[in-house]
Amino acid sequence: MRMTLGVGVILGMAAFAALASPWPFLAPFVVLGIFVAAALYRHPAWGLFGLTLLVPFEGLFKGSGFSAAKLLGLALIAVLAVRFLLQQTPPQHLRSSLWRFVIPFVLLIVLSLLYTENLSVSLANLRELAIGMTFFVITLLAGRALNLSRLYAGIALSVAATCLIALLSIKYQAGGRAIGLLQDANYFALLIAIAVPAAVLMAVKGSSVLARLFWLAITFLLLAGMTKTDSRSGLLVMVICLAIGIRHHWWRCRRISPKHFGFLMLGLVLVVPVLRYSVPEDYIDRVKSLSVLKSGVNAYQDASIGRRASYLLVGREMIGENPLLGAGPGTFPLHYAQSGYAKAFSAELVNPELYRRAHNTYLEIFAEMGIPAGMVFMLLIIAGLGNFRRARQGFLQQQNRPAAELAVHLGLGLLSIALFMLFLSTPNHKYLWMFLALSSVVRQQAEAVQTHGKHGR
Structure with missing residues (x-):
């Protein structure tokens, strides 16, 4: 008081x-x-909820000294620090099995910084990474008070809002591809891939027909946004997550009786042609272009695939030169600009874009921070996915199917990011570190209920 x-x-x-x-x-x-x-x-959880909803809109404040997200983030950090020091937030909230990977990862980053080839570039890179990793601590401290179902629904709605803006305004498109508010089609596709499992979950568990129809409309809006991005990696990630989601919800398919089968077939007959003709021909051609991989990479057939192959070659060379600590955080663009691939694959002739990131988070970490850091980072992702799997198993043992489904779909959100990081350099993505922390929160919730149930018996 x-x-x-x-x-x-x-x-x-x-x-x-x-x-x-x-x-x-x-x-x-x-x-x-x-x-x-x-x-x-x-209510610190309200601040985390607000920060989460603002992530898809960060492009609106890019370049500004102060923004709503920055002010809210700083205020939330200060509030959580005060509450933690006054022991109003229990220290147990920071407990997570992922610290055994996060702490070594940070230490390896510091070692890489000490031997970096360019200190100023590395410090700028680490500043961005630190902002993303702050979400891990914030989510651990405030995430337990959140309604995770509402949080996931909020992510779907905020991303869907940016999809609607991108579809209606040419201002948020580049070369015919939707970029949303993030200035990049693939980063926009990443957000959509995270939001689709959330929208599908809300549609499945809708309390009324109107609620389910609303979330189905949100799902189709997200899918329309994905096709407008022309992102082949986005399509691949969505197909993988869809297959896993169907596997989890297969028990629902068994409830379909023979009298419903005719309506199901009629729905497929109506929906499949509509989806086929609603997808732009350019997007279909981009997906078909992946067939060139059967005969090897040919830069003349697809410059994008050729450019990604050049990232692998430069990254392999960097790993060979500095396998333990890497060349230093943020130095991949410097190495790529010095290679012959930079000019060869530059889309601009007058002002060529030479400084490119690896477009592969794992490759970039291996090349910039060393093999040990890359291995620890991969183990961190695997452990996060394992937390969601164990939470699902725990909730199913308690016959709490709604909580198990939430754990699965949150896990699909993290899986979407993990797969997308094969095609994007985004180790500092706020949703990545938030979902990693949520994996610990959900697992601890499942284990706490199990322990309470045993004591109760």
Whole structure:
């Protein structure tokens, strides 16, 4: 109580100071800040929920010194730090089986930084990575108070909103490909791949026909956004996750009686042609272009595939030169720019884009931070997926199928990121570190219920 009163007095004085200053228009914002700070202090999970919803809209604030996401993030970090120091947030909330991989990964990054080829580039790279990894700690501290089903639904809605914007506005398209608010079609496809399992889950567990129809519409909007991105990797990731999802929900298919089979076939007859003719021909041609891989990579047939092959060659050379600690965080673009592939595969002739990332998170970590760091990072991802699997098993043993389905679909979200990282360099993605932390939260929830049930018996 004294702490809250003290903070209120300080902020009140700040409001009066703003009124007396040359910028009196700041006073209402100070008052608003009082209420926001008080709400965050009582309910830190609300801040995490807000940060999660703002991730798809970060492109709107790119380049700005202050944005809603940055201010909310800083406020939430300060609130969580104060609550942790005052022991209002139990230290047990930080408990996670993933620390055994996160801590060695951080130590290996520091060692790589000490022997980096370019300190300024490495520091800038680590700054971005640190922002993403902060989500891991924030989610561990605040995630247990969240309704994870609503959180996942919020992700689906926020990504669907950016899909709608990208489909309706040419401003958020580049070369005919939807880029959303992130300035890159593949990064936009990554968000959609994360959101689709969430929308499908909401459609499956909808409490009414209208709710299910709404979430089916959201799902189709996300699929339309994915086709507009022309992302072949996005399609591949979605097909893999769809197959795993069908395997989990196969018990629902068994409930279809013979009298429903005719309606199911009629639905397929109507939906399949619509999907076929709604997909742009350019997207179909891009998918068909993958057939060139059967006869080896030919840069003249598909420059994109040839360019990705060149990343592998440069990365292999970097790993051979510095296998233990790598060349330093963020140095892959420097090595690629010095290779002959940079100019050969540049799309611009006047101002060639030479400094390119590896477009493969695992390759980039192996090349920049060394083989040990790459192995630890891969084990971290595998352990996170394992947490979701164990949570599913625990909930099924308790016959809590809704919780088991939520664990599966959250796991599909992490799997989407893990697969997409084969095609994108995004080790700092906020959703990656958030889903890793959620894997620990969900597993601990399943194990806590099991332990409580044993004691109860």
